[in-house]
Amino acid sequence: MTVTIYDVAREAKVSMATVSRVLNGNPNVKPETRKKVKDVIERLDYRPNAVARGLASKKTTTVGVIIPDISNLYYSSLARGLDDIAEMYNYQIIITNTDNDPDKERDAFLGLISKQVDGIVFLGGALNEETLNDIKKSHLPVVICGTSEKDENMPSVNIDYNEAIKEAASKFLDGGAEQIAFVKGSYSEQLERHIVDGLKTAYSEHDRSFDEKYILSTGADYQSGAELYETIRELEADVVITMSDDAAIGVLHKAMDHDISIPDQLQVLSCSNTRLVNMVRPQLSSIALPLYDIGAVGMRLLTKYMNEETVEEANVILPYRIEYRGTTK
Amino acid sequence: MTVTIYDVAREAKVSMATVSRVLNGNPNVKPETRKKVKDVIERLDYRPNAVARGLASKKTTTVGVIIPDISNLYYSSLARGLDDIAEMYNYQIIITNTDNDPDKERDAFLGLISKQVDGIVFLGGALNEETLNDIKKSHLPVVICGTSEKDENMPSVNIDYNEAIKEAASKFLDGGAEQIAFVKGSYSEQLERHIVDGLKTAYSEHDRSFDEKYILSTGADYQSGAELYETIRELEADVVITMSDDAAIGVLHKAMDHDISIPDQLQVLSCSNTRLVNMVRPQLSSIALPLYDIGAVGMRLLTKYMNEETVEEANVILPYRIEYRGTTK
DNA sequence: ATGAAAGCGCTAACAA
DNA sequence: TTGTTAGCGCTTTCAT
Numbered sequence: 177m178t179v180t181i182y183d184v185a186r187e188a189k190v191s192m193a194t195v196s197r198v199l200n201g202n203p204n205v206k207p208e209t210r211k212k213v214k215d216v217i218e219r220l221d222y223r224p225n226a227v228a229r230g231l232a233s234k235k236t237t238t239v240g241v242i243i244p245d246i247s248n249l250y251y252s253s254l255a256r257g258l259d260d261i262a263e264m265y266n267y268q269i270i271i272t273n274t275d276n277d278p279d280k281e282r283d284a285f286l287g288l289i290s291k292q293v294d295g296i297v298f299l300g301g302a303l304n305e306e307t308l309n310d311i312k313k314s315h316l317p318v319v320i321c322g323t324s325e326k327d328e329n330m331p332s333v334n335i336d337y338n339e340a341i342k343e344a345a346s347k348f349l350d351g352g353a354e355q356i357a358f359v360k361g362s363y364s365e366q367l368e369r370h371i372v373d374g375l376k377t378a379y380s381e382h383d384r385s386f387d388e389k390y391i392l393s394t395g396a397d398y399q400s401g402a403e404l405y406e407t408i409r410e411l412e413a414d415v416v417i418t419m420s421d422d423a424a425i426g427v428l429h430k431a432m433d434h435d436i437s438i439p440d441q442l443q444v445l446s447c448s449n450t451r452l453v454n455m456v457r458p459q460l461s462s463i464a465l466p467l468y469d470i471g472a473v474g475m476r477l478l479t480k481y482m483n484e485e486t487v488e489e490a491n492v493i494l495p496y497r498i499e500y501r502g503t504t505k
Numbered sequence: 506m507t508v509t510i511y512d513v514a515r516e517a518k519v520s521m522a523t524v525s526r527v528l529n530g531n532p533n534v535k536p537e538t539r540k541k542v543k544d545v546i547e548r549l550d551y552r553p554n555a556v557a558r559g560l561a562s563k564k565t566t567t568v569g570v571i572i573p574d575i576s577n578l579y580y581s582s583l584a585r586g587l588d589d590i591a592e593m594y595n596y597q598i599i600i601t602n603t604d605n606d607p608d609k610e611r612d613a614f615l616g617l618i619s620k621q622v623d624g625i626v627f628l629g630g631a632l633n634e635e636t637l638n639d640i641k642k643s644h645l646p647v648v649i650c651g652t653s654e655k656d657e658n659m660p661s662v663n664i665d666y667n668e669a670i671k672e673a674a675s676k677f678l679d680g681g682a683e684q685i686a687f688v689k690g691s692y693s694e695q696l697e698r699h700i701v702d703g704l705k706t707a708y709s710e711h712d713r714s715f716d717e718k719y720i721l722s723t724g725a726d727y728q729s730g731a732e733l734y735e736t737i738r739e740l741e742a743d744v745v746i747t748m749s750d751d752a753a754i755g756v757l758h759k760a761m762d763h764d765i766s767i768p769d770q771l772q773v774l775s776c777s778n779t780r781l782v783n784m785v786r787p788q789l790s791s792i793a794l795p796l797y798d799i800g801a802v803g804m805r806l807l808t809k810y811m812n813e814e815t816v817e818e819a820n821v822i823l824p825y826r827i828e829y830r831g832t833t834k
Numbered sequence: 835a836t837g838a839a840a841g842c843g844c845t846a847a848c849a850a
Numbered sequence: 851t852t853g854t855t856a857g858c859g860c861t862t863t864c865a866t
Contacts, residue, residue, distance in 0.1 A: 192845095204851060228843030229843075229845075231556050231858045233844080233845055246584050256576035270599050271584075272597065288597075289552065451751075455751075456786075520837045521838095521861095525861060538836080
């Protein structure tokens with residue numbers, strides 16, 4: 177049979193309360209009692225049952241992670257940052273993939289609730305309205321990483337997309353770019369709005385106006401990018417900015433297949449900077465999002481909420497860098 | 506306050522036992538009672554507390570996943586397959602990264618045990634001896650995916666590495682290759698042995714013998730591959746087989762930087778076939794491991810153990826394909 | 835078909 | 851400093 181706190185108490189000739197105290201580092205235990213108990217714990221190879229603990233204390237030391245697709249480098253990089261910090265604070269993470277499907281998202285959320293997680297991190301993708309309401313009703317600590325939701329009043333970690341895109345677009349425009357096309361993935365509307373705003377600002381600062389027909393919509397994968405190339409050519413854009421690295425590489429390769437010279441005839445900039453960027457030739461220019469850090473900071477932020485520490489800033493903005501490589505002039 | 510099974514019982518004017526029965530689909534409930542209870546559940550928006558359930562039933566419907574690094578495409582592809590099947594069977598997964606560090610691995614395992622997971626999947630990497638013993642002692646269902654451990658008597662899902670490498674090597678040798686170098690990552694010794702066996706068999710079938718100095722050791726990342734190129738050149742190998750796609754691409758790019766013509770002067774074959782293979786030019790030839798399927802089948806296998814179904818074959822071998830693309834003749 | 839009651843293994847008042 | 855005891859919210863015999 178499995179050894180319980182009761183066995184330890186009996187062997188150490190103390191009450192289970194005392195064992196519980198040494199387990200939880202409660203200072204109100206005489207050092208010699210503590211030692212005695214620890215010895216028995218060691219001898220019996222006793223390990224506390226986290227489930228029982230969770231039931232009694234209403235804390236499970238697990239946090240739920242809702243993520244579109246863990247096999248996507250963008251999200252898994254965020255997730256890795258999360259997990260490292262979670263581990264540091266002795267939390268474990270339950271991951272659920274949603275493919276950005278609202279139904280799956282909701283199921284994931286309800287599943288996590290029933291598992292009594294202490295908090296939830298929402299990674300990337302679009303948070304749908306209904307889930308958002310569920311979250312609010314649950315009164316659970318929630319942090320959103322790498323995306324924005326509609327009313328931006330939930331704790332979050334991001335970069336300043338608006339500013340990043342503005343900076344990039346300005347530079348292209350300064351360099352004489354004719355027309356910038358922007359390829360969005362399946363991100364949140366809010367995030368998209370920031371980006372379009374950035375684009376518009378850059379244009380207007382150059383006394384031009386950005387036509388929304390240059391906003392292209394597609395999947396975040398290589399194939400989607402490749403398929404989009406035709407549209408880009410028809411639009412006669414000479415710069416493409418994409419959300420995902422994969423899509424950027426799809427565009428890039430397709431363009432090269434058409435003997436378009438990169439970056440002279442077409443410049444490509446992605447917005448992720450996963451390690452894919454170094455694996456193509458020419459190397460992909462990219463807005464470097466500190467993905468790992470976003471995840472890590474997000475988890476740290478969540479621990480603050482879970483421990484009811486005071487949080488100075490609920491909406492953390494992390495710095496970005498624009499890495500100009502071979503696909504830009 | 507949160508609504509409990511007791512509230513439902515009271516409102517429905519039945520005992521909590523009956524509520525529990527309808528919750529668990531126990532047939533011994535009069536249809537009209539069932540309906541009454543279900544109505545109340547709906548009305549109160551009652552959701553069972555999985556922690557309490559876990560404590561009472563000794564089943565948590567969560568499985569632990571021990572993985573070297575979730576931000577690695579190889580592992581995250583496995584993980585995605587896992588999670589999809591887990592979801593299908595109503596399990597949730599707790600993921601812990603180990604970086605192949607034995608200490609982290611052990612901590613991860615102990616953490617999962619204390620969380621009372623119903624089973625564990627070990628994904629890739631090397632399973633260290635001590636953890637292996639812990640696992641055996643725990644009597645928990647465990648499945649190993651995408652790697653082999655020493656005594657191959659644990660349930661596992663893999664491809665036939667030996668055969669795959671033999672086939673690939675034979676083809677190179679048939680094509681007049683002078684010397685094949687093999688680049689291993691940080692995989693299990695057992696797996697490595699299969700691969701070296703395959704290599705040796707291929708050589709001996711060509712009346713040659715494989716010299717172990719052509720086995721190169723490095724990390725699984727791009728940079729490691731790039732750094733290895735020098736060694737490969739010194740060894741005068743004209744074929745490189747690597748475990749990871751990243752490393753292969755590193756070798757590839759470095760070789761191209763040295764104006765080595767691919768595949769004429771150097772052929773490169775990786776062993777993963779993650780979606781990176783299409784993102785380099787020339788496209789990377791690769792032994793296609795059905796990563797998603799390995800994860801999915803592994804999870805399915807685990808559910809069988811957890812439900813105490815009979816398992817016909819504990820060591821599943823999935824088919825592989827060799828995709829010859831631009832980096833091989 | 836339904837209910838009563840005893841746990842599951844722990845935490846957290848409250849007493850002492 | 852330590853022990854007693856009452857739960858936490860559910861499942862699961864055992865009666866009825």
